[in-house]
Amino acid sequence: MDLVLPKILGNSPLRETIFELRFGPTIATAGDLLPGILYSKLQKDYSEVVALPMASVPRPIRDNNQNLRYQPSHRLSSGPHSIQIGDHSVLLQTTEYPGWGDFKSRIESLIAALNQTQLVKQIERFSFKYINLIAGSSSEQQLPLLNIKIDLIGRAPSEKGFLLREEHSEGMFTTIIQISPNASVKIPPANTEFSGLMIDVDTIRIVGNEFWTCHASLLDEGHLAAKTKFFSLMTSPTIQSFQPTW
Numbered sequence: 001m002d003l004v005l006p007k008i009l010g011n012s013p014l015r016e017t018i019f020e021l022r023f024g025p026t027i028a029t030a031g032d033l034l035p036g037i038l039y040s041k042l043q044k045d046y047s048e049v050v051a052l053p054m055a056s057v058p059r060p061i062r063d064n065n066q067n068l069r070y071q072p073s074h075r076l077s078s079g080p081h082s083i084q085i086g087d088h089s090v091l092l093q094t095t096e097y098p099g100w101g102d103f104k105s106r107i108e109s110l111i112a113a114l115n116q117t118q119l120v121k122q123i124e125r126f127s128f129k130y131i132n133l134i135a136g137s138s139s140e141q142q143l144p145l146l147n148i149k150i151d152l153i154g155r156a157p158s159e160k161g162f163l164l165r166e167e168h169s170e171g172m173f174t175t176i177i178q179i180s181p182n183a184s185v186k187i188p189p190a191n192t193e194f195s196g197l198m199i200d201v202d203t204i205r206i207v208g209n210e211f212w213t214c215h216a217s218l219l220d221e222g223h224l225a226a227k228t229k230f231f232s233l234m235t236s237p238t239i240q241s242f243q244p245t246w
Helices: 030-042 059-064 100-117 211-232 236-241
Strands: 014-025 048-051 074-078 081-085 089-094 120-135 164-170 173-187 192-206
Touching (some): 014 173, 030 100, 089 100, 100 120, 100 211, 120 211, 173 211, 192 211
Antiparallel strands (some): 014 089, 014 120, 048 074, 074 081, 120 192, 164 173, 173 192
């Protein structure tokens, strides 16, 4: 049976959404120029510019360390929405998801502004990351909320300290899922803390410079792949607890 996806959730578990675009710059100092140029084009929606700790790390160190290479050095922000900018990546992040139509419109505005800078030589990949947390206490069993079966030495695993990570490729997309019961996450900008069952869905596609002309359909495909993966993990009662509109 095909999975039917809800259109709207009245009680959404989604806490943070991140779109990331990775690229090779035309010049080594692109990361110094991009924050100012993007701010000039997008300041109507992102009124604050902040230098992040990575800005003080010398560029040769950032370039030669894969853990640092794609880290942002500056942030443009306004309320719950922000753009994070690095030497090799831009990220659009929100802690108050406005729905796919509005979020896609923000992505397209960022892509158009980035393309106009002429500082991007080669697109490498794009991704959607959805951090979901179903509220719950440590006294409650949380893994049964999911459509998964885990047997460990003939028994269900203890949820204390449990972490499941799975990487699965389907079509052109690779999705990394991380599941952690009894998790606590702090969501910026107010660092509000949430506790419960965390489901982190990160859907990635390798892509080249055709992204500039095909991004509208590629974004829809990536969003659908991530959304389908998330809801396929949920049991029917769990989906109903989200107060779906079909």
